[in-house]
Amino acid sequence: MDLQNLAAFVLLLGALVFVHELGHFLFAKAVGVKVLRFSIGFGPPLLSFTRGETEYRIAALPLGGYVKMAGEVPGEDASPEDEARSYLAQSPWKRMLIVAAGPAFNLIFPLLIFFVVIVSYPQPSTAVLRVVPGMPADGAGIRPGDVVTEVDGRSVRSLEEMQWALVGKAGQRIAVVVQRDGRPVKVVVTPSGEGASRNRGLIGIAPNRAPPVVAIRSGGPAERAGVQMLDRVLSVNGRPVADLPALEREIAGVTGPELTLELARRVPAEVPGLEGSVPEVKTVRIPRQEGAGMAAFGLEPADVYSLLYAGRVLPGSAAADAGIVRGDRLEAIEGKQIRSREQLLRKLGELKDRPFRLTWIHDGSPREAEVRMRPAKAADPATGESEAFELGLRFESGTPGDRGSDAKVRVGPGLALLTAAHRLGEAVAETAAGLAKLFTGQVSFKNVGGPIMIYGIAGKAAQAGLDYFLNLMALISVNLGLINLVPIPALDGFQLLSAGWEAVRRRPIPMRAREIANAVGIVALILLMVLVCVNDLTR
Incomplete structure (x- = not known):
């Protein structure tokens, strides 16, 4: 087990559990309820101390936490001096405040995270690159x-x-x-x-420049010299190039009979189940032919950010069966031009498994075929995997990790707060929509991930950078807050429902009904944990 991944996992869950339980704790104290214990984690304590009337502890199993309040469980006796300060002795609206504070803190916490990230890291500007x-x-x-x-x-x-x-x-x-x-x-x-x-x-x-990627003309000098479709040019005659316009300028300025290019090429990683690639650097010499600029060497600029170049075609996919190969450029679906990846993905999402007419450019000539996508599992950074229909293409976007020379701008606290609020609103809306689809059966339960999945993505996010890790923490916090509002026994949502019922009916839910509901809730949570762990292990 990688210690860095483990540390990221513990920090991620520990922070979110602390924030959630802190909400319960602060509001319980605010309305006068006696708090006996504030625990991060379950099981035997690793660290414990007492301040005032409350024990604070960090326990061995960091998969949750709890705030233990006096008189919290029906039938639990409280000492005479604590009777008025017990949880169940409080009015329904006070109990609703205590219960709602946990999910509310999980929904507010991302606002702080987003704000810190936006203030600390330059944001994409409105500069047109x-x-x-x-x-x-x-x-x-x-x-x-x-x-x-x-x-x-x-x-x-x-x-x-x-x-x-x-x-x-x-x-x-x-x-x-x-x-x-x-x-x-x-x-x-x-x-x-x-x-x-x-x-x-x-x-x-x-706000990013297209990387210096080239397409080749069939039978031209570049192809004969060993240049391949979508090679990335690192230098022209020893002069480094950072983007596509710079590449075109450098080649246009070449006057000699030969052109020397240093290239970075994607080579598929030959590892079973891995769709990644590794860069391979090569140097080629290309003789000049008739023509001007890049055409004189059998080259064409390939704007892989603006145009839909196929970087990889998955074997056995619908795209492979249609005859699409690396370097081909998608043009249209049902005769209607596709101008962006967003537009393509939206259209494919609408088509699902229905057949459609696909047009693409191969070696400068249009080709067309009827295509039907096939079921596949699509990776999702927030949920792990989801069932989908896939065309079988991975689009080229330059060398791995290369996003051109992005234009950035520092933003002040006011704009940062506004931006953070917008991001939070979008995250809450998208998460709520996803949960609704899950509960209505529109999304398979196989999409649900648990601790093992979070362990994996926490480690990857930490390796990518602090801002990635913090943004992941914010998104999981939103998930945790909304899930806890679901009115299932043993979750905060059911406690809210119970207190609301009592406020409206002016009498509590019968004790026997509460006991049965709590027992069912505990069994349901255990079953849920088993199922999500099975999902994680299957992945």
Whole structure:
């Protein structure tokens, strides 16, 4: 067991459990209930001390925690001096506050996490480093190098702020102001609704540059020299290149009879069950032929961020059976052009297992076939895996980890708080929708993960960086908060329901009914833990 992964797992769960139980603890103290114990974890204590009337402990099993209050369990005797301070002696509304505080803290905590991350790390700016061909920004005349400062009368500084300004604007003509060469320029843009999410219009700009990736012309000098489709160019005649425009400029400036390229190439990792790849660096020399620029060497620029180049075709998939190979470029579904990955994924999600007509470009020529996607398991960073229908393509996006020279901007506390609130709102809405689909059977229970899955993704997030780890913690906190509000016995939601019932009916739920419900709840939770662990082990 990797100690770094274990530490990340314990820190992640420990923090979320502490926040949840802290909510119960603080509100119990606030309304006058006696708290006997505040425990992080279950089982024998590893560390324990007493302050005032409360014992604080860290226990051996870090898979939960609890706040033990006087008179919390029906039938439990409290000392005469504690009778008025026992949990069940409190009015229903006080008990509802205590119970609701745990999930509420889990839902508020991500706001703090998002705020800290946004303030601490530069955020994507509105600088235009790339314009997607054929999208509204391209048609309106927005250029790389512009900086968007205003959208439909609203000032914007960060990419997220600009995206909010585009919500509900699909199909509408709106004014966009960009800063160009030190002066403001106003253009009119009609955001597209195709492939948009959360009712947000798309205009087709991005704060990252396309990496210097090349396509090759069949039979040309580059192919004969050993260049392959979607190789990434590291240098031209010894001069490093950082992005696609720089690559085109360097090759256009070559005057000699030969071109030397240093290339990074994706090589599939030959490990069973692994879809990854490793980079291989090669140097090639390409003789010049007739023509100008890249064409003189049998090369073409491949904008892998703007266009849908197939980076890998899964063996036995629908795409492989149709004849798609690495380097082919997807063009249309049912004759309708696909302009972005978001649009493609949305369309494929609508089609599911229905047959459709797919058009792609192979070696400069269009090809077409009827395709039907097949059931597959799609990875999801929040839930592990989910059943889906898959075309069988992995799209090229440059060298692993390469996202071009992203344009960043520092944001102040005000904008950071607003951005954090938006992120939290989206996380709560998406998590609630996912839980609703799970409970209504629209999503298989196989999607549900447990401690083993969290252990795995916590370790990966920690390795990726502190900001990734904190964002993961925020998303799991939202999950924990909403799940605890489900009215299932042994969860906070049932305790809220019980207190609400008592407040309305002016009498508690009968003792026998409570005992049966608690017993059923405990059995259900144990069964749930067994099932999620089976899911984790199956993965």
